[in-house]
Amino acid sequence: MANEKALTAQAEDFSAWYNELVLKAELADYSPVRGCMVIRPYGYRLWELMRDRLDLRFKETGHQNAYFPLFIPQSFLEREAKHVEGFAKEAAIVTHTRLKTTDDGKLIPDPESKLEEPLIVRPTSETIIYEMFSKWVQSYRDLPLLYNQWANVVRWEMRTRLFLRTTEFLWQEGHTAHASHDEAEEESLRMLGVYREFMEEYLAMPVVVGEKSESERFAGALRTYTCEAMMGDNKALQNGTSHNLGQNFARQFELKFASEQGGEEYAWNTSWGVSTRMIGGLIMTHGDDAGLVMPPRVAPIQVVIVPIFRKDEERDLVLGKAREIVAALPGIRTHIDDRDKLTPGAKFFEWEMKGVPFRIEVGPKDIAKEQVVLARRIPEGEQRKEFLPEAEVIASLPQRLEDYQTFLLERARARREANSYRDVATYERFREIIDGDGGFVYAGWCGSAECEEKVKEETKATIRCLPFEEFRSPSAPSACLVCGQSAAHEAVWAKAY
Amino acid sequence: MANEKALTAQAEDFSAWYNELVLKAELADYSPVRGCMVIRPYGYRLWELMRDRLDLRFKETGHQNAYFPLFIPQSFLEREAKHVEGFAKEAAIVTHTRLKTTDDGKLIPDPESKLEEPLIVRPTSETIIYEMFSKWVQSYRDLPLLYNQWANVVRWEMRTRLFLRTTEFLWQEGHTAHASHDEAEEESLRMLGVYREFMEEYLAMPVVVGEKSESERFAGALRTYTCEAMMGDNKALQNGTSHNLGQNFARQFELKFASEQGGEEYAWNTSWGVSTRMIGGLIMTHGDDAGLVMPPRVAPIQVVIVPIFRKDEERDLVLGKAREIVAALPGIRTHIDDRDKLTPGAKFFEWEMKGVPFRIEVGPKDIAKEQVVLARRIPEGEQRKEFLPEAEVIASLPQRLEDYQTFLLERARARREANSYRDVATYERFREIIDGDGGFVYAGWCGSAECEEKVKEETKATIRCLPFEEFRSPSAPSACLVCGQSAAHEAVWAKAY
Numbered sequence: 001m002a003n004e005k006a007l008t009a010q011a012e013d014f015s016a017w018y019n020e021l022v023l024k025a026e027l028a029d030y031s032p033v034r035g036c037m038v039i040r041p042y043g044y045r046l047w048e049l050m051r052d053r054l055d056l057r058f059k060e061t062g063h064q065n066a067y068f069p070l071f072i073p074q075s076f077l078e079r080e081a082k083h084v085e086g087f088a089k090e091a092a093i094v095t096h097t098r099l100k101t102t103d104d105g106k107l108i109p110d111p112e113s114k115l116e117e118p119l120i121v122r123p124t125s126e127t128i129i130y131e132m133f134s135k136w137v138q139s140y141r142d143l144p145l146l147y148n149q150w151a152n153v154v155r156w157e158m159r160t161r162l163f164l165r166t167t168e169f170l171w172q173e174g175h176t177a178h179a180s181h182d183e184a185e186e187e188s189l190r191m192l193g194v195y196r197e198f199m200e201e202y203l204a205m206p207v208v209v210g211e212k213s214e215s216e217r218f219a220g221a222l223r224t225y226t227c228e229a230m231m232g233d234n235k236a237l238q239n240g241t242s243h244n245l246g247q248n249f250a251r252q253f254e255l256k257f258a259s260e261q262g263g264e265e266y267a268w269n270t271s272w273g274v275s276t277r278m279i280g281g282l283i284m285t286h287g288d289d290a291g292l293v294m295p296p297r298v299a300p301i302q303v304v305i306v307p308i309f310r311k312d313e314e315r316d317l318v319l320g321k322a323r324e325i326v327a328a329l330p331g332i333r334t335h336i337d338d339r340d341k342l343t344p345g346a347k348f349f350e351w352e353m354k355g356v357p358f359r360i361e362v363g364p365k366d367i368a369k370e371q372v373v374l375a376r377r378i379p380e381g382e383q384r385k386e387f388l389p390e391a392e393v394i395a396s397l398p399q400r401l402e403d404y405q406t407f408l409l410e411r412a413r414a415r416r417e418a419n420s421y422r423d424v425a426t427y428e429r430f431r432e433i434i435d436g437d438g439g440f441v442y443a444g445w446c447g448s449a450e451c452e453e454k455v456k457e458e459t460k461a462t463i464r465c466l467p468f469e470e471f472r473s474p475s476a477p478s479a480c481l482v483c484g485q486s487a488a489h490e491a492v493w494a495k496a497y
Numbered sequence: 498m499a500n501e502k503a504l505t506a507q508a509e510d511f512s513a514w515y516n517e518l519v520l521k522a523e524l525a526d527y528s529p530v531r532g533c534m535v536i537r538p539y540g541y542r543l544w545e546l547m548r549d550r551l552d553l554r555f556k557e558t559g560h561q562n563a564y565f566p567l568f569i570p571q572s573f574l575e576r577e578a579k580h581v582e583g584f585a586k587e588a589a590i591v592t593h594t595r596l597k598t599t600d601d602g603k604l605i606p607d608p609e610s611k612l613e614e615p616l617i618v619r620p621t622s623e624t625i626i627y628e629m630f631s632k633w634v635q636s637y638r639d640l641p642l643l644y645n646q647w648a649n650v651v652r653w654e655m656r657t658r659l660f661l662r663t664t665e666f667l668w669q670e671g672h673t674a675h676a677s678h679d680e681a682e683e684e685s686l687r688m689l690g691v692y693r694e695f696m697e698e699y700l701a702m703p704v705v706v707g708e709k710s711e712s713e714r715f716a717g718a719l720r721t722y723t724c725e726a727m728m729g730d731n732k733a734l735q736n737g738t739s740h741n742l743g744q745n746f747a748r749q750f751e752l753k754f755a756s757e758q759g760g761e762e763y764a765w766n767t768s769w770g771v772s773t774r775m776i777g778g779l780i781m782t783h784g785d786d787a788g789l790v791m792p793p794r795v796a797p798i799q800v801v802i803v804p805i806f807r808k809d810e811e812r813d814l815v816l817g818k819a820r821e822i823v824a825a826l827p828g829i830r831t832h833i834d835d836r837d838k839l840t841p842g843a844k845f846f847e848w849e850m851k852g853v854p855f856r857i858e859v860g861p862k863d864i865a866k867e868q869v870v871l872a873r874r875i876p877e878g879e880q881r882k883e884f885l886p887e888a889e890v891i892a893s894l895p896q897r898l899e900d901y902q903t904f905l906l907e908r909a910r911a912r913r914e915a916n917s918y919r920d921v922a923t924y925e926r927f928r929e930i931i932d933g934d935g936g937f938v939y940a941g942w943c944g945s946a947e948c949e950e951k952v953k954e955e956t957k958a959t960i961r962c963l964p965f966e967e968f969r970s971p972s973a974p975s976a977c978l979v980c981g982q983s984a985a986h987e988a989v990w991a992k993a994y
Binding site: 031037039044064066067068069071076084092096097098099109119132170341 | 526528529530533534535536537538541542544545561562563564565566567568569570571573574575581585586587588589590591592593594595596597598604606615616617618625628629632638644648649651653665667838
């Protein structure tokens, strides 16, 4: 049933707008389990399209999929000190393996089934995967191992939001082992590049890429690289990370190999992941007060066809034409909305809410004139609705979809640039921006954890990354934004999800 | 590294043969977590190919994928009495959500993080899915709901075997809701048909389909339908089931709808699933003493090309030709084995172990003669190896793969028929078969649980199904195999995995 109540406006309450939209567009729903989400078919189809594209790129870059256990022995988590520190406080712990009925008829975990060692539902799989790698790798000839898995993971978060931070989420985690530091470094940067390309070319979501500061590094990594996107409320979203793990895990899991020179060495690992969080990012990058805006390359429906008819005897004619149009658009994800009980207006409302890029309306008069109405979800720079010859629409739709994809990327990039600030010389100006409308602030940083922490405490803004060369300002900032000492890096600061 | 030690012969110890083969063919490995498996890339690719085909058929039959939470509140499991009875004894139970370090430095589940209500790692998802359905369904217009999810599930089994019975396994579970019993019945039979078609046409695995007896029904179902395959040791494997759940779950989860006539009714549900267990079935249906035998339609590699050269200066020539052959076979899953440190013999051994349908060998002399060597994994009825013109091999390979697919199905069907027994009139003859080489025994059953149980206790054979019409014997058995009373059904008995 269509629910034509409008969303809270973004300008009024961005957070409420987001929460309402996820539900109304039927992407996801709350579940009876605290913090866990149900991904509904429309949201899951979006995830499948994202997954299929990424999976293709992983395979093209030489990776193989595999599957490792859901459960991680507690002792595995303990081996890497920073790793356990990072995940101990949000662990779903399996302690028993049987339910029993008590004498008064209550069902309880059977004390006799208590596990000797608790099992942790994986928050990430470095430990169990490198344990297995250590069984499979003997010599440098067995390297590199280039693995990926698509899986669910659990982190017992206290404050959750659909897609952005949920107790259970879906993701992929790449795990590789190499014979040298440089090879691992190259791999972690390669996969960061694959993420960036995917986000820009498929999600139409421009990202700033760079390295994380030490305090924001993955628990157990040597270096963490990140893709940071700007949301519609000017906050940052960490959208995907890639880690050079050095030999930290290899040492703990005895992942050694006989080198070409004859010695025994620890392998070098990388891991990298993106998750259903990207769906949240997509919503907040492109969405507007009317609802979702789907980039065509990942849109579950690229073109929706709404047949318009008043009398029953027109129904067959109009539906027949709709089917003809669908048949003439092979390779495009189309949908005919043939529901009888809804008005065209209610259908328009729903498909706009769901962000479908193009809508074709066709009625008996249009058929007589061999024309259709073509409506574009975002009208900017074009007419909202146009009467066009049917043949022209069919011939031009593939290109229109590509143009719309490009338009969305450019629009998002322009938004980000309009809300990015360079040459911010004083902490006062920085606070003015961050405490005001927010945005990405590029400024100098001395490199000390103290200055980083002070900013975080006072403004809630964090260092999103130390951006790579191409994102840096033409002239490097000379002084730390906070302490005024000499700047070791240019950093991008922002409030973040 | 190739390990050229042969497998234990099937005839000597079928079970040892299976366990060795799963490891040696690198399909899966044991994990450090009791009963959980690691699916290695070769096994996972096989699963992906199975999944992609099934997923296509699910979508063609109108189903949508979605994703529901991993955790099920204990109280949900309790609501359907038979359901909880079926799963309480093999439940992985999450009781805590945080680890803490004790004063003496030990890491333990933090008592303060104990959950008020334990969560069960899903053994199957009827309960949580129908709870969600009840939120989404108001009227008959919202029906049917045709959902599927690809997920991991956990059943804490005591005795596990890779693929066949593991604590965690991968599967799909279809869940649907309908407005009437008949619609639900039609759906459960439709999906059983999709399974059968997939098993026969893709896995080359003939199945007997029919209904389960009451004692073998899914916990909470009205009727359970099954696909039963015969393994190489004449035991049965239940390879996929489809359940008409009636209104049992709808009643417990208040899944109601306003009917077209205006009343309020409980919906009718079905659920159906197949799992990574099918991989075990595939291994035991086709495999032989040399290893796996992969049906082409799901083979991760359909054709392996082994370049043969003695001198380094021949290497480029031969590898160039191998790449030419690959380029000439678009749409076929090929692999060039260009490893330098292995002899051709070691490579042949490995790819036979991995069950690759066809092998092409090519060396400098072959190139001069424009020929290759073509070897078929199962030579029966054809020459093992043939010298053939290269062009002929390239032109004929698609058809050869299809012929080989058909050959494997026919071979498996002939094996099954040779080990199926009808007209078994006496219990003595029945025991002779079951206690001997085993097989499927078609015989009369009075319908009583006592007779069924007696056979199980005395022989370990169970009723695999009450077969559908097309599988029944030309003349229906008149008496129960066990008690001699009048037969209510013809049943298929066998020992099973």
